Amino acid sequence: QCKGHCHGPHRPHMHSNHSAHGDKDLPGPYPLVEDPSTCDIVKATQYGMLERCRELVEAGYDVRQPDKENVTLLHWAAINNRQELVKYYISKGAIVDQLGGDLNSTPLHWAIRQGHLPMVILLLKCGADPSLIDGEGFSSIHLAVLFQHMPIVAYLISKGQNIDTTDLSGQTPLMLTAQKAMGPEPTRFLLKFNPSLSAVDNVQKNTALHWAIASGNISAVDLLLEAGASLDVKNVKGETPLDLAYQSQNHFMVYMMKEEERMRSRKNNRLLKIVEKYELFLMLASSLTFMWAIGYVMNLSSDSWLLKGGLLLCLLFGMALFVRHLVGLKNLRYLPTAFLLSSVFWMSMTWFFWFLADILYTQGLYFNLTLYTDVMGLLYYFYKTWSTDPGYIKTSEEERKENIVALAETGCLDFRTFCTSCLVRKPLRSVHCLACQACVARYDQHSLWTGQCIGVGNHCYYLLFLTFLTMTSVWLLYGTLLYWYNHCPTSYHQDGAWTYFTQVTYCSPWVSYISALACFHTVWASLWLAVQLYQIAFLGLTSHERMNLLIQRKSSKHPVSLRRTPYNLGCFQNLADFFQCRCFGMFKPNIIDWTKQYNVFHLAKEKNVHSV
Template sequence: MLERCRELVEAGYDVRQPDKENVTLLHWAAINNRQELVKYYISKGAVVDQLGGDLNSTPLHWAVRQGHLPMVMLLLKCGADPSLIDGEGFSGIHLAVLFQHMPIIAYLIAKGQNIDTTDLNGQTPLMLAAQKAMGPEPTRFLLKFNPSLNAVDNVQKNTALHWAIASGNTSAVDLLLEAGASLDIKNVKGETPLDLAYQSLDRFTVYMIKAEERMRSRRSSGLLQVVEKYELFLMLATSLTLMWAIGYVMNLSSDSWLLKGVVLLCLLFVMALFVRHLVGFKNLRYLPTAFLLSSVFWMAMTWFFWFLPDITDRILQLSVMFSTVGFLYYFYKTWKTDPGYIKTSEEERKENIVALAEGGCLDSRTFCTSCLVRKPLRSVHCLACQACVARYDQHSLWIGQCIGVGNHRPYILFLTFLSVTGVWLLYGTLLYWSNHCATSYHQDGAWTYFTQIVYCSPWVAYIFTLTCFHTAWASLSLTVQLYQIVFLGLTSHERMNLLMQRKSSKHPVSLRRTPYNLGCFQNLADFFQCSCFGLFKPNGIDWTKQYNLFHLAKEKNVHAV
């Protein structure tokens, strides 16, 4: 086809001549992503910004509508102007938003297109996304580039939030409220976003806006600002108090377990009210963490005040103290250590976008549209932390933090010390029952033994239940983690992905045959960064900047030899 077009042009056909629909050859080549033809036509004098067609658009407009990123890049290199307006009043970035072509949006902004550029009616891309793109994208994507939230258009004087409410785009409303869009700006009719919400009769939108108003008024209150500042501490203190109260109620001398159950339900109701009204949404993820720390605190208090008087073995006493201190230290280290967040400057982000686009790999495999960063190998975007984490393992429910390359080793030691502490507590519990409870499992049977030890000391039975729970999940997690690290060389996320592929794939998928598995001893040396008594040299790989498998495969071949 290229050669035939060359023959016709060389024979005298003018490449700038439009057809009966006022469309040039360059338009047709652009909409069909014919890059060699575009280069040839431009070399023969085609006008790169020629307007044509029913919408009076440039070839760049046509390429953007079709989502042809390679063509967009080529036309921009040839001098196309992305700020030109078509017959509908849209520039290139507006069309990319309208058709939800996120790679093109990213590329245009990285090449210098203003995120707040306006169309013929004064609408920014954010306004257009809120008005016409139902769903969270591309509004969420545009918000990553820090657009103006409170700009207004030329006609209605609406902000992006006004447009989202008027269009019933609840996802965009939620995102704009979270980003901090103003609730006080009035449009040309004097309507605030809340006024528009009432007119739309959308109860959910009204609820979201009123809830955001309450939240913002709370932040202006001095007392509530103090509460928000110490929110995590208050959550921990409340959890400690609640867990003590549960044990105290269970330990009451009253034989009415129904009454105790009612009191416990009331306690849980009070806790739920506290969480709803005083704990912010971003800190809700730390509720399991507060439960874990409170459990370990009362487990330790039970050891020192209930079990320790019956134990004379100094080594056992020191072992329990050492394991408890080790648990607290490695919990803190896991929680405070950067798990390996991928950090780049705004300039580096734009450079990466351009490099990936020109390399033909600006897609979800190599580029995170949430963080706007180039994704290294083994990195994953965590929805809870809203960040990409290098060599991502999991988002730990009990730590309230991602586990990645930076804090994976402390996490393993945290699980180890928690498991050991739990085992010592279970031993102390059994020793306490044998010394203080007048019952025997062999003589009385399972049911009688169980009821007698509960009546003997409900508090100890309560702590025993907590200890069993935490010891079970910690030891199980530790076993799985060590298996993955030593025998597979994989993270939890990678192992789960491979297991899902194994279920859906017709061909066998091996967990052992991966580029990251270098053998048990080498896997250990790499993970703990130790030489294993000088037998193995650990590989120093920076997983925050590792983008290809080339030298990993090379390392594997070297070790195999």
């Protein structure tokens, strides 16, 4: 039976806003027949019945002959992804760029509309011309963008198609996606190939930004503004993008445009250019001043907590204004880092000016040097964590295109393993970080306190940073207790917890403030260090992988174990692999380049393991 040979013929899923002709170009549906020998050649082609098609062609059927709908056999084979039939028909003289159907499309156009990447690859290898225009005025790349088949877009560009190819009306793929493709992904994907932002169409002289605003495509407007699209280009009616935004009466879009205009005008200000150049330094200086000011307000001799609370609110408001107006979005992620370094600085100063005399008197010089060794270790490993490449996946533009072609032609261009933002094939255990806009090998997390990704390159430094931060904070807490014992006339055993707390706070509010910072850093750093060591030693997983498995465990009907993964080789072997430590020859660490590891390997003895 015909039905038994395949799943039946395809009809592309046309969208009313994509085609002015609806489904006229794509006939169907088709009735099934009981006997293969009664199938005509069109139906046999649609169902992929190679032997029946050969039989009819050998009997004299002309493969170039169109049917009553002006569609050739090659069109039907292409739209239904019948690769063997396409090869056969071309070998028998079928014209690879034959135009047919109501939309005057080539077989390549039909394959692209349906999203058949293997068929697109085959037709291009057989000489199909991707620059040909169909009856609607679209070339191959325009159709791929219109139907949002991003793998096909990537393959066409990698094979040499110009990203700024124009259709019959002069629209580029970027204009088309800004006008018709809702959602950020198509526009974001095209921007990775550096299209022209200033190109205009032939009719209305609109740029891509004009089209995005006219269509109400807010996500495309946001991405185009971020990419630097001009706000001053006028269309044939003399309208700028901002004029169109006002006409649309979309208040949010008007706000976006005016805010972008304000930000760009600020960049021309000489003073603001200097501020931007030293933005990180100013952020650190302001956070140092802010944290000192908090302690100064708390240390005021006034007993009015209402006054102190009001001053603290003013400080907070002033800092928020500074961040809003002088810190750009790019460097905003370093704000927690600035507060961390500021707190370490004031903790060190407190030790030197408040605790040093008591420590030297009771513990001696050696104990005091231990703290400063910890502080130096903390700053050194913070710097190493911050400055070391965490394992960014780096490729040149030419290598990216070669990789896309190679992956597509081997059937591996799967967007679960191919990053559409970086245009690279993602190695095992790598993740694209949205904050850093890069793929990171053996990705663990994007650290809030370092403003940097933690990956294979700096994970060890990060653990040492947490270790020294914990030790430094613990020493500060010890110094605080010693200071309270020597200088504050109160006793925990005699007065109770609440009285003791209020007495030591009034005794030295600054020391209480610093002790609160030290306590905060001790808790989060020690707990996170313990979690990190547990994941590394007993699970062999990163934080990101562990979270993924926990999510799978909640959603899966079957039990999911955190221990049974390809990366868990046992506690000691996990540690040896992570730290690349031989332990005097007791262990042999596995040396793996995670920036280039693409294939799953099972080093564990367990065969029944869970994918991560």
